[in-house]
Amino acid sequence: MQASNALHAHAFSREERATIYRNMLARRDVRSQFVPDPVDDAVLARILTAAHFAPSVGFMQPWSFVLVRDPAVKQRAHEAFTQANAEAADMFEGARREAYKSLRLEGILEAPVNLCITCDRDRDGPVVLGRTHQKAMDLYSTVCAVQNLWLAARAEGLGVGWVSIFHKAAIRDILQLPERVMPVAYLCIGHVSHFLDRPELEAAGWRARLPLDQLIHFDCWDGASPSGDALKAHLREAQALATNGCPPL
Missing domain, CATH: 3.40.109.10 (NADH Oxidase)
Structure with missing residues (x-):
């Protein structure tokens, strides 16, 4: 628990982060x-x-x-x-x-x-x-x-x-x-x-806006990563939220 708290010690609150992301999406x-x-x-x-x-x-x-x-x-x-x-x-x-x-x-x-x-x-x-x-x-x-x-x-x-x-x-x-x-x-x-x-x-x-998960490369152009699919799933979820004006939190 202490390690987890230390990782987030410098993060803004969820409400503050939501406001920052909302500003970017509403621009x-x-x-x-x-x-x-x-x-x-x-x-x-x-x-x-x-x-x-x-x-x-x-x-x-x-x-x-x-x-x-x-x-x-x-x-x-x-x-x-x-x-x-x-x-x-x-x-x-x-x-x-x-x-x-x-x-x-x-x-x-x-x-x-x-x-x-x-x-x-x-x-x-x-x-x-x-x-x-x-x-x-x-x-x-x-x-x-x-x-x-x-x-x-x-x-x-x-x-x-x-x-x-x-x-x-x-x-x-x-x-x-x-x-x-x-x-x-x-x-x-x-x-x-x-x-x-x-x-x-x-x-x-x-x-149209391009799919973000198709714009990510690992270690070199067109490079793949064993853990890349997990990240790309998160990217698709975040972009879907952002497309609807929702902070991707």
């Missing part, structure tokens, strides 16, 4: 559900703090945050999206192209706050602990900040939508970013009328 990429109510600065400060406390390789903290509230700047961003989105549609063919055109993929003008999370690729100098052999680790670290902010926003009842259909140079020009600073995520943030029960692209039939 959505919001496009068309934004309402015009302003986002309180205190709430904005909390979710930005969550982003700033994300993990980063070498503790480099390469991120910065460009808040966009000016309608004129939003309009320019929307125009850049519209151009890139038309180009993107032409990359698909037939029914897939028509399905793409039917999707709403941004909420730039409707969201009270637009936020560009950037990565300063020179933030910690030419040699950075943990980035010596994998130069993209600063970008990956910045994406951790995006995820932290997204989950914190959902906990606050705010919707977040990631708009990725841009030419990087266009966003750099609109936001007057220095050459060393890369735009990583352009986000639309605001209160919403409702959150969808399922991810919008899944509900629209664009793509």
